[in-house]
Structures are given as C-alpha cells and as structure tokens.
Amino acid sequence: MSAAPSPLTDRETEVLAAAGPDTPIRDVARAVFLSPGTVRNYLSAITAKLGTTTRADRFPASTE
Incomplete structure (x- = not known):
C-alpha cells in the first residue's frame, strides 16, 4: 500500500x-x-x- 500523497x-x-x-x-x-512576499504567500498556503x-506548528519535531 502506498502512502497518501x-x-x-x-x-x-x-x-x-x-x-x-x-x-x-x-x-x-x-x-x-x-x-519575501511570495515566501509569505507560500507559507500561508502551507499553513492552511x-x-x-502558527509557523512553529509546521515544525512539530523542532518543538519537542
């Protein structure tokens, strides 16, 4: 079985x-x-x- 895309x-x-x-x-x-504006747009899309x-929530391993 393959991983979800x-x-x-x-x-x-x-x-x-x-x-x-x-x-x-x-x-x-x-x-x-x-x-920088385009990066902010990408990060907003990634967050959604x-x-x-929050930005930190995208990196759970770094907060443990």
Whole structure:
C-alpha cells in the first residue's frame, strides 16, 4: 500500500524545507530564489493545507 500523497505542491515542499521555525523570511526567500512576499504567500498556503495555525506548528519535531 502506498502512502497518501502530500497535499503540498513541489514548490511548497521546497519552501517548507528551507524554512525553519526561526529562519527569517528573507533568508528563506534567498534560498529558494523568491521574493519575501511570495515566501509569505507560500507559507500561508502551507499553513492552511496542513491545518496549522502558527509557523512553529509546521515544525512539530523542532518543538519537542
């Protein structure tokens, strides 16, 4: 049986991988070659798709 497909697009997954819970937006933007505003939009979409409410909630392993 295969795992359920991710609700995130490839680009959203890339942005999420570059963004840590304490990584500044501008650093994420530089890493993925996007503007800070576009990174914020991606992070908002990721937050909605994952059903989280805060940026830190997207990184459960880092808060344990």
